[in-house]
Amino acid sequence: MQEITGLELSPKKVEYLKFLFKKGGLVRTTDISSQLQVDPSTSTKTIADLAGTGLVEHIPYRGVRLTEKGQLYAEFLVNRHNILSLMLSHYGLSSEEACAETARFESFVSKAAVDKICSSMGHPQTGVCGKIRHISCGIP
Amino acid sequence: MQEITGLELSPKKVEYLKFLFKKGGLVRTTDISSQLQVDPSTSTKTIADLAGTGLVEHIPYRGVRLTEKGQLYAEFLVNRHNILSLMLSHYGLSSEEACAETARFESFVSKAAVDKICSSMGHPQTGVCGKIRHISCGIP
DNA sequence: CATTAATTTTGGCCATATACCAATTTTATG
DNA sequence: CATAAAATTGGTATATGGCCAAAATTAATG
Numbered sequence: 001m002q003e004i005t006g007l008e009l010s011p012k013k014v015e016y017l018k019f020l021f022k023k024g025g026l027v028r029t030t031d032i033s034s035q036l037q038v039d040p041s042t043s044t045k046t047i048a049d050l051a052g053t054g055l056v057e058h059i060p061y062r063g064v065r066l067t068e069k070g071q072l073y074a075e076f077l078v079n080r081h082n083i084l085s086l087m088l089s090h091y092g093l094s095s096e097e098a099c100a101e102t103a104r105f106e107s108f109v110s111k112a113a114v115d116k117i118c119s120s121m122g123h124p125q126t127g128v129c130g131k132i133r134h135i136s137c138g139i140p
Numbered sequence: 141m142q143e144i145t146g147l148e149l150s151p152k153k154v155e156y157l158k159f160l161f162k163k164g165g166l167v168r169t170t171d172i173s174s175q176l177q178v179d180p181s182t183s184t185k186t187i188a189d190l191a192g193t194g195l196v197e198h199i200p201y202r203g204v205r206l207t208e209k210g211q212l213y214a215e216f217l218v219n220r221h222n223i224l225s226l227m228l229s230h231y232g233l234s235s236e237e238a239c240a241e242t243a244r245f246e247s248f249v250s251k252a253a254v255d256k257i258c259s260s261m262g263h264p265q266t267g268v269c270g271k272i273r274h275i276s277c278g279i280p
Numbered sequence: 281c282a283t284t285a286a287t288t289t290t291g292g293c294c295a296t297a298t299a300c301c302a303a304t305t306t307t308a309t310g
Numbered sequence: 311c312a313t314a315a316a317a318t319t320g321g322t323a324t325a326t327g328g329c330c331a332a333a334a335t336t337a338a339t340g
Contacts, residue, residue, distance in 0.1 A: 010297060029317055042299055044318055061306055061317055091260040093253060101253045108245035113233060120231040150326060169288060182328055184289055201288055201335055
């Protein structure tokens with residue numbers, strides 16, 4: 001039984017979660033808005049949306065942090081990115097190209113597909129965009 | 141110099157163009173709406189949008205057809221689909237899975253990336269979703 | 281050929297996702 | 311505590327995609 005489809009979040013929300021994961025801990029609205037290049041008011045609103053999903057906890061005027069559920073989900077998101085970009089890098093795309101390309105379409109690739117790709121590649125430990133952990137495949 | 145980025149059309153519009161390409165000739169609004177499972181009024185409006193791009197010609201109450209430009213573009217779209225789904229099929233996805241998966245993200249994959257993947261695979265002639273032609277790579 | 285049926289289009293309206301600006305509120309700082 | 315900085319709220323905007331009801335057009339049938 002699969003509880004995560006990988007298609008739960010919109011592209012921008014995926015960016016938010018990946019950033020929160022990489023940053024870690026309590027992250028300020030301004031950090032997010034400058035990183036994602038949007039107005040602070042935009043990030044505030046998106047954060048409110050995300051808080052509604054239970055993936056993040058928002059402490060007004062203080063910051064946002066991933067919940068436990070969000071932590072797990074974000075780990076999947078980062079893994080998906082790393083696996084897909086590693087795959088593309090096997091087809092003549094440079095690391096930078098693979099990373100940028102993946103960023104555009106990753107949010108539309110299912111966990112089921114990513115799991116198969118990951119298995120097929122032999123659960124690699126390192127991608128072109130960062131380390132790959134395989135908790136969601138049951139590999140620590 | 142590359143005139144097509146592959147990112148010009150929204151996902152739904154890509155579906156329209158691929159369908160028009162596969163159907164060929166003058167296609168009725170009803171054909172489209174039943175194929176894409178949308179209300180006829182929705183397809184009428186999307187067709188109007190597409191007509192604005194010069195990719196299709198709309199003859200009111202008669203049907204829609206690809207322009208010459210649209211024909212070339214749609215051929216790229218179908219090729220992109222076939223190349224990406226073929227790629228996925230190399231990672232343990234069945235033809236059906238690869239096809240369905242690709243359908244979700246293909247509109248966010250650039251022509252530049254597709255060209256590299258295509259070259260890297262040796263310009264295959266057959267995919268899991270259909271024949272692949274390589275006119276846009278300069279291979280007839 | 282005239283009426284009816286089917287198809288298509290229009291107009292109105294709605295939802296989601298993103299985004300900005302201006303104004304306000306809260307927190308931080310000197 | 312006064313002011314600056316950060317964050318939020320409220321308003322508004324665009325793009326995409328969608329539906330329904332009504333009107334227009336074309337097709338079909340007696």
